[in-house]
Amino acid sequence: MKNKKPLILVTNDDGITAPGIRALISVMATIGDIIVVAPDKPQSAMGHAITINNTLYLDKISKENDTIIEYTCSGTPVDCVKLAVNEILKRKPDLCVSGINHGSNSSINVIYSGTMSAAVEAGIEGIPAIGFSLLDFDWNADFEPIKSFVKKIALETLENKLPEGVILNVNFPKLKEKDIKGIKICRQAKAYYSQKFDKRQTPSGRDYYWLTGDFVNQDKGEDTDEWALENGYISVVPVQYDLTAHHTIQQLNTWNLNE
Amino acid sequence: MKNKKPLILVTNDDGITAPGIRALISVMATIGDIIVVAPDKPQSAMGHAITINNTLYLDKISKENDTIIEYTCSGTPVDCVKLAVNEILKRKPDLCVSGINHGSNSSINVIYSGTMSAAVEAGIEGIPAIGFSLLDFDWNADFEPIKSFVKKIALETLENKLPEGVILNVNFPKLKEKDIKGIKICRQAKAYYSQKFDKRQTPSGRDYYWLTGDFVNQDKGEDTDEWALENGYISVVPVQYDLTAHHTIQQLNTWNLNE
Numbered sequence: 340m341k342n343k344k345p346l347i348l349v350t351n352d353d354g355i356t357a358p359g360i361r362a363l364i365s366v367m368a369t370i371g372d373i374i375v376v377a378p379d380k381p382q383s384a385m386g387h388a389i390t391i392n393n394t395l396y397l398d399k400i401s402k403e404n405d406t407i408i409e410y411t412c413s414g415t416p417v418d419c420v421k422l423a424v425n426e427i428l429k430r431k432p433d434l435c436v437s438g439i440n441h442g443s444n445s446s447i448n449v450i451y452s453g454t455m456s457a458a459v460e461a462g463i464e465g466i467p468a469i470g471f472s473l474l475d476f477d478w479n480a481d482f483e484p485i486k487s488f489v490k491k492i493a494l495e496t497l498e499n500k501l502p503e504g505v506i507l508n509v510n511f512p513k514l515k516e517k518d519i520k521g522i523k524i525c526r527q528a529k530a531y532y533s534q535k536f537d538k539r540q541t542p543s544g545r546d547y548y549w550l551t552g553d554f555v556n557q558d559k560g561e562d563t564d565e566w567a568l569e570n571g572y573i574s575v576v577p578v579q580y581d582l583t584a585h586h587t588i589q590q591l592n593t594w595n596l597n598e
Numbered sequence: 599m600k601n602k603k604p605l606i607l608v609t610n611d612d613g614i615t616a617p618g619i620r621a622l623i624s625v626m627a628t629i630g631d632i633i634v635v636a637p638d639k640p641q642s643a644m645g646h647a648i649t650i651n652n653t654l655y656l657d658k659i660s661k662e663n664d665t666i667i668e669y670t671c672s673g674t675p676v677d678c679v680k681l682a683v684n685e686i687l688k689r690k691p692d693l694c695v696s697g698i699n700h701g702s703n704s705s706i707n708v709i710y711s712g713t714m715s716a717a718v719e720a721g722i723e724g725i726p727a728i729g730f731s732l733l734d735f736d737w738n739a740d741f742e743p744i745k746s747f748v749k750k751i752a753l754e755t756l757e758n759k760l761p762e763g764v765i766l767n768v769n770f771p772k773l774k775e776k777d778i779k780g781i782k783i784c785r786q787a788k789a790y791y792s793q794k795f796d797k798r799q800t801p802s803g804r805d806y807y808w809l810t811g812d813f814v815n816q817d818k819g820e821d822t823d824e825w826a827l828e829n830g831y832i833s834v835v836p837v838q839y840d841l842t843a844h845h846t847i848q849q850l851n852t853w854n855l856n857e
Binding site: 396581588 | 642648651674709710764841842847849851853
């Protein structure tokens with residue numbers, strides 16, 4: 340039992356060079372042994388995409404004597420987790436952390452998020468997993484104010500274990516450390532995007548579109564992640580990958596599907 | 599009230615040329631007015647990916663007098679739905695159908711599936727939505743045996759409406775019509791992939807990987823989609839995009855996160 344430190348897999352969707360993953364690595368290095376496997380380029384909004392019709396490249400970028408082992412992968416965040424678990428790691432890690440994302444993954448954003456999909460993939464593989472996101476899209480966002488909370492949540496997860504089939508979606512308000520009121524366990528707010536497309540023309544005259552839109556939250560519940568974040572709290576939403584709407588099965592059984 | 603036929607949006611993830619979407623269009627044309635917006639190339643396993651760092655092209659491929667209006671889109675299945683709803687359609691469609699996918703989207707496959715993500719996106723936009731998949735990966739799969747069931751499920755969905763926040767994930771066994779035993783409302787089986795990577799070398803000697811793996815179902819429940827399909831039934835799973843594991847919130851509130 341020479342080494343009792345937990346083994347922690349670190350990934351993200353903003354890519355290996357993002358300041359957010361550097362902040363996450365620096366916190367995790369105070370807790371355990373680290374292996375980083377992250378996309379070689381930004382992979383935001385990739386959802387749970389995997390690469391099945393293309394090749395995957397994996398490159399070790401850390402040097403021989405580096406204490407933190409780092410790989411880049413040519414695929415999606417979910418590919419990173421699959422390659423880490425099945426090709427790189429000798430044993431199942433004790434924790435997988437993804438992020439820290441530059442920008443929110445609260446509410447309906449969870450479903451588009453590469454950060455969260457990487458964590459969900461780890462959850463499917465039986466690894467306790469957390470996705471971390473800061474409500475600041477800026478590449479130069481300041482992660483210092485939230486580092487102590489990232490550590491606290493990771494340590495509590497290692498100690499308490501997560502319920503089976505559950506991954507944590509953690510979002511941080513963009514506030515100074517002293518202004519953060521605390522950590523709240525929440526449900527995902529019922530919000531959506533009022534989508535708009537910005538229609539433009541190529542130099543040669545062909546129409547194309549950029550996706551854009553406004554976030555609309557009509558959920559007034561005070562138990563939601565949106566409420567927590569707007570009121571100065573860190574939101575923690577337990578996320579599951581059993582997508583079954585169990586509560587509606589009885590209702591659907593009243594349909595005349597077999598007549 | 600000149601036209602009381604329902605307006606139906608058709609999409610998929612195998613691309614506009616796939617036989618599966620042609621089968622789906624032929625069924626839907628017997629029910630309502632159709633608009634097709636599908637990817638211009640295969641987009642399998644894209645999950646809920648959206649295009650935010652790239653341009654989107656949208657091309658109308660049907661002719662002026664065609665009764666069915668068809669567009670191709672350069673993006674993901676979810677992009678197709680967003681563009682259809684926000685750029686093409688004058689009013690919200692009465693139904694969105696996605697597929698028919700060449701291959702299963704039962705159990706954990708739902709989370710990687712572009713077919714289902716397109717349907718889920720429609721659900722988020724408040725449109726009743728169904729994803730259809732046949733357990734046959736073959737490009738020349740025979741969709742004839744399931745057409746009457748596709749129609750039945752679509753008509754029942756139009757008549758009964760879906761519960762709020764719920765999308766149907768429908769999978770068909772690869773059987774002759776007379777051998778299909780009926781339609782079952784199910785839960786998503788707890789299964790996973792035992793992943794393997796096939797490691798190869800490029801002609802110039804660089805290692806690369808292909809994702810591969812075996813589907814492992816250790817869920818013995820007879821209320822699952824896997825059980826239904828193995829026993830000759832069509833599986834219908836109500837899917838939700840509220841990913842909150844509500845039943846675990848109380849447990850997480852016992853953690854010492856705020857000390």
